[in-house]
Amino acid sequence: MLEERRLAVLQAIVSDYVATHEAVGSKALVDRHQLGVSPATIRNDMAALEEEGYITAPHTSAGRIPTDLGYRMFVDQISQVKPLSAAERKGIDRFLSDAVDLDDIMTRTVRLLAQLTKQVAVVQYPSLSRSQVRRIELIPLNEHRLMIMLIVDSGRVEQRTVECSVPIDEVLLADLRARLSVAISDQPFSSVPQRIEDLEQSFNTENRPLVRAVIVEILETVTAKLDERVVLGGASNLARYNEDFPMTIQPVLEALEEQVVLLRLLGEVGTETKLSVRIGHENQVEGLTSTSIVTSHYAKESTPVASLGVIGPTNMDYVNSMSTVQAVAQYVSRFLSDE
Amino acid sequence: MLEERRLAVLQAIVSDYVATHEAVGSKALVDRHQLGVSPATIRNDMAALEEEGYITAPHTSAGRIPTDLGYRMFVDQISQVKPLSAAERKGIDRFLSDAVDLDDIMTRTVRLLAQLTKQVAVVQYPSLSRSQVRRIELIPLNEHRLMIMLIVDSGRVEQRTVECSVPIDEVLLADLRARLSVAISDQPFSSVPQRIEDLEQSFNTENRPLVRAVIVEILETVTAKLDERVVLGGASNLARYNEDFPMTIQPVLEALEEQVVLLRLLGEVGTETKLSVRIGHENQVEGLTSTSIVTSHYAKESTPVASLGVIGPTNMDYVNSMSTVQAVAQYVSRFLSDE
DNA sequence: CCTAGCACTGTGGCACCTAGAGTGCCAGTC
DNA sequence: GACTGGCACTCTAGGTGCCACAGTGCTAGG
Numbered sequence: 001m002l003e004e005r006r007l008a009v010l011q012a013i014v015s016d017y018v019a020t021h022e023a024v025g026s027k028a029l030v031d032r033h034q035l036g037v038s039p040a041t042i043r044n045d046m047a048a049l050e051e052e053g054y055i056t057a058p059h060t061s062a063g064r065i066p067t068d069l070g071y072r073m074f075v076d077q078i079s080q081v082k083p084l085s086a087a088e089r090k091g092i093d094r095f096l097s098d099a100v101d102l103d104d105i106m107t108r109t110v111r112l113l114a115q116l117t118k119q120v121a122v123v124q125y126p127s128l129s130r131s132q133v134r135r136i137e138l139i140p141l142n143e144h145r146l147m148i149m150l151i152v153d154s155g156r157v158e159q160r161t162v163e164c165s166v167p168i169d170e171v172l173l174a175d176l177r178a179r180l181s182v183a184i185s186d187q188p189f190s191s192v193p194q195r196i197e198d199l200e201q202s203f204n205t206e207n208r209p210l211v212r213a214v215i216v217e218i219l220e221t222v223t224a225k226l227d228e229r230v231v232l233g234g235a236s237n238l239a240r241y242n243e244d245f246p247m248t249i250q251p252v253l254e255a256l257e258e259q260v261v262l263l264r265l266l267g268e269v270g271t272e273t274k275l276s277v278r279i280g281h282e283n284q285v286e287g288l289t290s291t292s293i294v295t296s297h298y299a300k301e302s303t304p305v306a307s308l309g310v311i312g313p314t315n316m317d318y319v320n321s322m323s324t325v326q327a328v329a330q331y332v333s334r335f336l337s338d339e
Numbered sequence: 340m341l342e343e344r345r346l347a348v349l350q351a352i353v354s355d356y357v358a359t360h361e362a363v364g365s366k367a368l369v370d371r372h373q374l375g376v377s378p379a380t381i382r383n384d385m386a387a388l389e390e391e392g393y394i395t396a397p398h399t400s401a402g403r404i405p406t407d408l409g410y411r412m413f414v415d416q417i418s419q420v421k422p423l424s425a426a427e428r429k430g431i432d433r434f435l436s437d438a439v440d441l442d443d444i445m446t447r448t449v450r451l452l453a454q455l456t457k458q459v460a461v462v463q464y465p466s467l468s469r470s471q472v473r474r475i476e477l478i479p480l481n482e483h484r485l486m487i488m489l490i491v492d493s494g495r496v497e498q499r500t501v502e503c504s505v506p507i508d509e510v511l512l513a514d515l516r517a518r519l520s521v522a523i524s525d526q527p528f529s530s531v532p533q534r535i536e537d538l539e540q541s542f543n544t545e546n547r548p549l550v551r552a553v554i555v556e557i558l559e560t561v562t563a564k565l566d567e568r569v570v571l572g573g574a575s576n577l578a579r580y581n582e583d584f585p586m587t588i589q590p591v592l593e594a595l596e597e598q599v600v601l602l603r604l605l606g607e608v609g610t611e612t613k614l615s616v617r618i619g620h621e622n623q624v625e626g627l628t629s630t631s632i633v634t635s636h637y638a639k640e641s642t643p644v645a646s647l648g649v650i651g652p653t654n655m656d657y658v659n660s661m662s663t664v665q666a667v668a669q670y671v672s673r674f675l676s677d678e
Numbered sequence: 679c680c681t682a683g684c685a686c687t688g689t690g691g692c693a694c695c696t697a698g699a700g701t702g703c704c705a706g707t708c
Numbered sequence: 709g710a711c712t713g714g715c716a717c718t719c720t721a722g723g724t725g726c727c728a729c730a731g732t733g734c735t736a737g738g
Contacts, residue, residue: 025700038712043701061700061719101500139476139490147490151478157488159496160440235574236592249588253575364731377681382732400688400731 007077008035009045010054014066014074018317023063068280071292071314075277081323088116088324092331099335102126102155106231109308109332114234116324119312120256122295124266125229126154126305126336128222133184133192138177138214143167146210148217154305154336160217164210172207176214184218192222230262237312251287256311261285265293266307275326280314290314294321296329300336308332346416347374348384349393353405353413357656362402407619410631410653414616420662427455427663431670438674441465441494445570448647448671453573455663458651459595461634463605464568465493465644465675467561472523472531477516477553482506485549487556493644493675499556503549511546515553523557531561569601576651590626595650600624604632605646614665619653629653633660635668639675647671 012033016024026039026046035042046064049055054070057063066074084092095112099105106123113121137149141161146168150158179202183195196215203211235256238249255261265285279292288311295309309325351372355363365378365385374381385403388394393409396402405413423431434451438444445462452460476488480500485507489497518541522534535554542550574595577588594600604617604624618631627650634648648664 023700027700039700040712040714041710043703044711047702057701059719060717061698063700101498134480135478137476137478139474141473141490147496149488149496151480151486157486157496157498233596236589236596239589239592250575250578253578257572257575362731366731378731379681379683380679383680386733396732398688399686400729402731 005035005037006045006049007073008033009042010049010066010070011074011077013046013049013055013064014070017065018315021315023058023065025063028063066315068282068314071279071318072282075279075318075322078319078322081275081326082319084323084327089327092116092328096331096335105332105335107233109328110231110233113308113310113324113328114237116328117310117312117317117321118234118237118240119310119316119321120235120237121233121308121310122256122262122266123231123233123308124263124306125231126152126156126300127228128152128154128156128158128189129228130189130303130305131156132186132188135185136177136180136218138173138180140168140170140173146173146214148214148221150218150221154300158221160221162210162213162217164213166210168210169207172203172210176203176211180214180218189222193219228263228267230259230266232256232262252291255285255287261288265311266295266309274329275322276309277318277322292316292318294318294325296325298329298336299333302337305336344374344376345384345388346412347372348381349388349405349409350413350416352385352388352394352403353409356404357654360654362397362404364402367402405654407621407653410618410657411621414618414657414661417658417661420614420665421658423662423666428666431455431667435670435674444671444674446572448667449570449572452647452649452663452667453576455667456649456651456656456660457573457576457579458649458655458660459574459576460572460647460649461595461601461605462570462572462647463602463645464570465491465495465639466567467491467493467495467497467528468567469528469642469644470495471525471527474524475516475519475557477512477519479507479509479512485512485553487553487560489557489560493639497560499560501549501552501556503552505549507549508546511542511549515542515550519553519557528561532558567602567606569598569605571595571601591630594624594626600627604650605634605648613668614661615648616657616661631655631657633657633664635664637668637675638672641676644675 009029012029012035013024016029016032026042029035029042030037030039046055049070050057050064053067054073055064056067058065092112096105096108099108102125106125110121110123113119113123132153133150134153135151137151139147139149141147144164144167146162146164148160148162152158179199180196183199184192187195196218200208200211200215235253238252265283265288268283275294275296277292277294281289283289283291283293290313291311292314293309293311295307297304297307299305308329310321312321348368351368351374352363355368355371365381368374368381369376369378385394388409389396389403392406393412394403395406397404431451435444435447438447441464445464449460449462452458452462471492472489473492474490476490478486478488480486483503483506485501485503487499487501491497518538519535522538523531526534535557539547539550539554574592577591604622604627607622614633614635616631616633620628622628622630622632629652630650631653632648632650634646636643636646638644647668649660651660
């Protein structure tokens with residue numbers, strides 16, 4: 001009974017604070033929520049909640065605001081995510097269904113997320129490491145330059161160029177292409193290195209330099225971490241929170257500009273759970289300790305390929321963010337799968 | 340004589356204001372510059388300059404700050420752009436020379452610009468409309484899907500996929516590919532439409548739907564404006580100017596997130612002049628009227644293919660921005676050309 | 679044409695005050 | 709034993725008055 005009301009109080013505090021961004025006091029609380037008790041009682045509960053570390057008072061005569069721990073409790077309490085309205089679902093559907101290629105899907109998704117949540121949105125490209133090579137092409141650009149093109153089942157296309165000193169021989173090229181194709185078509189990226197590493201041996205000594213160069217580039221493409229691309233959108237939404245944490249915008253913007261940081265944020269989440277929320281200090285990244293991050297995996301044919309999510313101040317609207325992120329992830333998964 | 344000193348005064352005001360971001364008064368001016376006259380004289384000159392609209396006083400007892408017109412005069416007065424130091428040139432060189440492909444060049448360039456100028460940087464991908472098709476490939480992804488790949492001489496690769504109801508015939512594909520290749524290889528984009536529009540006629544009726552679909556996609560790719568991509572970097576630098584125009588960050592960020600707006604900014608510049616500076620209200624874009632934009636074309640084999648530049652507050656360091664933008668543009672041109 | 683001097687005027691900072699919101703605690707009530 | 713009403717206390721936001729300062733415009737004189 002007692003425990004139950006305290007929890008209700010915490011939830012009330014969080015939702016009020018999220019809505020108004022102002023510290024909430026005992027009186028306001030009983031006015032706006034049907035708690036059935038007097039302010040004085042609430043004050044006692046609040047004192048207890050503060051003792052336990054769920055809320056804190058910015059100064060003596062102000063109301064209380066939730067701590068990171070308080071938000072955590074609040075979020076954990078949300079057992080099932082509120083579904084979106086039919087109109088919203090329809091909107092998402094229509095917006096995404098116009099996409100023409102993978103780039104377009106990613107760009108549209110990030111915009112969609114940013115618009116719906118009024119937050120900064122991040123979308124990771126389908127990861128290469130969990131992908132398969134669908135096909136490989138070798139395209140001579142001119143006598144001395146060759147373009148390697150890896151087509152990946154997630155829809156991505158990776159390209160690299162190779163410079164070679166001797167003119168490129170068409171026959172050799174066709175041969176190489178055929179053998180590479182046999183070796184790695186429809187194979188997962190992880191197995192590519194061992195499948196092509198001794199391919200070089202089966203060519204004449206004179207041709208080996210070129211073969212070697214091509215293999216090296218392929219290996220680099222397959223193993224390179226930097227291929228994990230991320231798109232960012234809605235950065236202007238950060239500015240709206242100016243009032244709340246005024247000096248903090250720059251470090252956040254800086255962090256967001258670092259691909260590496262973003263990848264870490266999206267990647268850190270284990271694959272076991274779909275929807276993940278990290279609050280304030282829960283994420284170690286320098287400069288993002290006063291922001292919260294809501295992410296979800298999305299999948300292609302039910303195997304997760306990457307993540308997407310939103311980043312906002314810790315006092316963001318978790319309910320809305322969580323349901324939106326989850327819904328968008330579902331839609332993206334569906335689009336990737338049945339295309 | 341009189342005119343000459345007034346100009347010197349204006350220049351002094353601009354450079355002081357740019358350095359300190361504080362309104363500059365007559366006394367400070369004679370202290371920090373060797374003008375050889377007394378503050379009172381300067382005051383007369385300042386009054387005249389204000390009359391002519393080059394400077395303005397925020398309030399009675401403050402110093403003066405340059406108007407857009409004042410900056411314009413100042414910039415126009417910079418006849419030759421100050422060259423960068425050897426160390427800086429070396430830095431640019433090394434940073435860019437590690438790039439592996441076009442994407443990489445663009446990303447590196449934008450970071451470089453942002454770092455050197457401490458401003459927001461924008462780089463436009465080499466424009467398709469001024470480019471030639473180098474090669475076309477048709478790659479079947481599966482029985483019903485076909486990927487069209489246009490390799491462009493600027494190093495870009497454009498890809499589109501086509502869905503078709505009937506299984507794709509290999510022979511037909513080879514035929515189509517060969518004819519397309521003959522028709523548009525090494526042709527400028529602008530001539531592509533007329534070159535392929537009646538290609539459809541030379542195929543059997545049964546195959547026409549596929550041919551038609553492919554042609555449509557190619558035409559879309561060639562004519563689509565949206566293919567003009569832009570990369571943005573250093574947005575966090577905006578936050579540094581917090582103090583100067585505090586409320587204005589959001590609209591600026593919003594404007595910068597609109598690809599269309601950025602393209603207009605970069606595109607508006609005529610091709611005749613290389614280095615271009617637009618100050619404050621000179622650019623009509625909503626939300627960017629208190630920013631200045633320094634851009635330059637860059638070229639591939641001496642034909643300009645796109646623009647790059649930086650965006651900052653009107654009170655930015657024009658001298659530095661201009662020389663940096665110009666130098667970076669030169670380096671990028673060189674890299675594109677001799678690769 | 680330049681300069682010195684003087685009266686004038688907003689701004690920013692400081693000290694001060696007040697109203698209001700919110701708390702903690704204690705004594706009383708069901 | 710849990711809840712409530714009341715009271716004293718504390719801190720902040722915001723308003724006011726005041727002063728020093730920086731910078732100006734103007735006028736008279738070199």
